[in-house]
Amino acid sequence: MAEASKESPDHELFVTEFPKKGFGIVDYLQGRMHFALMDQMKLMSKSGMKQEQIKDAIIKTVTEIVDNFEPEKESESP
DSSP states (O other), rough: OOOOOOHHHHHHHHOOOOOOOOOOOHHHHHHHHHHHHHHHHHHHHHTTTHHHHHHHHHHHHHHHHHOOOHHHHHHHHO
């Protein structure tokens, strides 16, 4: 990971940290995903993309991730 001093100002504008305390692992992971999607949508909107374009791009990416997920291989990874 990049050190904070090397990160661009845009990084701080578009990355929201999810609080780590007081959440179970499922809630924590879902919260991180929610914040990441919201940050991505905010950046895409600021870059001029329309809501339907944002929706299509995100659904395409999530579909690819799910389609390529192989639980057997993932559980073997360190």
